[in-house]
Amino acid sequence: MSVAAHVDAWLKAHRDEVIGWRRHIHAHPELSNAEHKTTAFLAMILREHGLEPTLFPGTGLMVDIGPDGGRIAFRADIDALPLTEVTGLEFSSTVPGVAHACGHDVHTTVVLALGCALSEIQDQLTHGVRLIFQPAEEVMDGGAVDVISWGALADVAAIFAVHVEPKLRVGRVGVRTGAITSATDVLEIQVTGPGGHTSRPHLSSDVIYGLGSLITQLPGLLSRRVDPRTGTVLVFGQVNSGYAPNAIPETGSVTGTARTADITTWRSMQPLLEELVSQVLAPTGCSHTILYRRGVPPVLNDDVATALLAQAARSFDPQSVVDAPQSSGGEDFSWYLEKVPGSMARLGCWSGEGDRQDLHQGDLLVDERAIGVGARMFAGVVDEYGAAPDAEGL
Missing domain, CATH: 3.30.70.360 (Alpha-Beta Plaits)
Known part of the structure; x- marks a missing residue:
C-alpha cells in the first residue's frame, strides 16, 4: 500500500478525531511567540501516537518520522492574529481579541494528521519525514528565522507547506513555480x-x-x-x-x-x-x-518541488490542480526556501456556498474538508519524492 493510500484510509477512520483537533486549536488561539498551550496540545497528540517531538525554545516543536538522512519536511504555522472572530461558530475563539483568521489552525491540523497517520508505517518509509510546527509567522521577520537557527533544517533535503485560500473552492490546489508571494x-x-x-x-x-x-x-x-x-x-x-x-x-x-x-x-x-x-x-x-x-523575502517555489506537489494532488483528483496567482502578501516560509528547495501550495477552503471571503478577517469560514485534501497531498509528496528521478536533485 502506498503512503497516500494509507493516509487516505487513516483519515477516513479518524475523521471526527482530526476535526476535533482543528476545532480545539481554533477555539484556543494564541498570539505569536505565546503559543504555549498550542505547543503542549500538539506534543500530547504526537506522543499519544507514539512519536517523540523535540520542543523548540519558547514555543513550537518538530518531530522526525522514519529513517534518518535526507528528510523531507512539512511546515505548519501555529500562531493566531490579534483580531476578534465574528463567525458565530460553536467552536469560535474563546480568547477575546485573538482569532485564527489566517487558517493556521487548518495548516497545523493538516500536518498533525499527516504525522499521526505516518506514525503507523514508519518502518515502511523510504525517506525520513520531519514535521515542523512553527511559531510566530504573523510577525516580522517571522518565526522561521529562529526555527532555522534551532536546527530545523538539518538533514532536510526539501520542504513543503500549504496556505488556505478562501477564494478557491475546497478540493482545488493552487500551485505556482517561482514567486507565489511577495x-x-x-x-x-x-x-x-x-x-x-x-x-x-x-x-x-x-x-x-x-x-x-x-x-x-x-x-x-x-x-x-x-x-x-x-x-x-x-x-x-x-x-x-x-x-x-x-x-x-x-x-x-x-x-x-x-x-x-x-x-x-x-x-x-x-x-x-x-x-x-x-x-x-x-x-x-x-x-x-x-x-x-x-x-x-518572496516565497520562491522550486520547479521540481512544485511539480511533486501538483502530481501528488492529481493522484487523488486529476482536476484538482489550478494555477495560483502571485500574491502581494508576505509569508515567512520564504526563509526556509533560502536554505533548501521546496514549494508552498494554495489550499482551497471555500465551501462553494455564500461569498468568497478573505484572509485576516474576523468572519473567515473554512470548509474542513480542506484538511483531508492537504494531508492526502502531503502523503502523495512522500510517495512522489521516493519515486521521482529528479527528487534527489532537490
Whole structure:
C-alpha cells in the first residue's frame, strides 16, 4: 500500500478525531511567540501516537518520522492574529481579541494528521519525514528565522507547506513555480522642520508639503527605477502631522509598505528608497529620518518541488490542480526556501456556498474538508519524492 493510500484510509477512520483537533486549536488561539498551550496540545497528540517531538525554545516543536538522512519536511504555522472572530461558530475563539483568521489552525491540523497517520508505517518509509510546527509567522521577520537557527533544517533535503485560500473552492490546489508571494518591508519616514505660520511658509520648511511630496512622488519614482515585471509597489497607509489649520508643524511622518516579487529587487530596495526620499525632500529644505524594517523575502517555489506537489494532488483528483496567482502578501516560509528547495501550495477552503471571503478577517469560514485534501497531498509528496528521478536533485 502506498503512503497516500494509507493516509487516505487513516483519515477516513479518524475523521471526527482530526476535526476535533482543528476545532480545539481554533477555539484556543494564541498570539505569536505565546503559543504555549498550542505547543503542549500538539506534543500530547504526537506522543499519544507514539512519536517523540523535540520542543523548540519558547514555543513550537518538530518531530522526525522514519529513517534518518535526507528528510523531507512539512511546515505548519501555529500562531493566531490579534483580531476578534465574528463567525458565530460553536467552536469560535474563546480568547477575546485573538482569532485564527489566517487558517493556521487548518495548516497545523493538516500536518498533525499527516504525522499521526505516518506514525503507523514508519518502518515502511523510504525517506525520513520531519514535521515542523512553527511559531510566530504573523510577525516580522517571522518565526522561521529562529526555527532555522534551532536546527530545523538539518538533514532536510526539501520542504513543503500549504496556505488556505478562501477564494478557491475546497478540493482545488493552487500551485505556482517561482514567486507565489511577495517580499514585504515597512518604510517609515519622519520629516522635520522649524515650523511656522501658514501665512509665512517662505520662512519655514513646510513639513506638510514635504509629506505630500513623498506620498505623491515616491511610489511613481520607484516604479521608474525598477523593472515593472517584478510586481514592485509602494503604498502608504499612515500619515501623521499637524495640530492646527494655520500652523506649519515641526514634525510629521508617513508610513507604508514596499512589496516586490523579485528577490534581487528586494535586496536593493532599501538603499534605492533612501536615495529617492532624499531627492524628493531636498527642494523642501526639510530634514528626514528613515526607519526601514526588512520583512520577509518572496516565497520562491522550486520547479521540481512544485511539480511533486501538483502530481501528488492529481493522484487523488486529476482536476484538482489550478494555477495560483502571485500574491502581494508576505509569508515567512520564504526563509526556509533560502536554505533548501521546496514549494508552498494554495489550499482551497471555500465551501462553494455564500461569498468568497478573505484572509485576516474576523468572519473567515473554512470548509474542513480542506484538511483531508492537504494531508492526502502531503502523503502523495512522500510517495512522489521516493519515486521521482529528479527528487534527489532537490
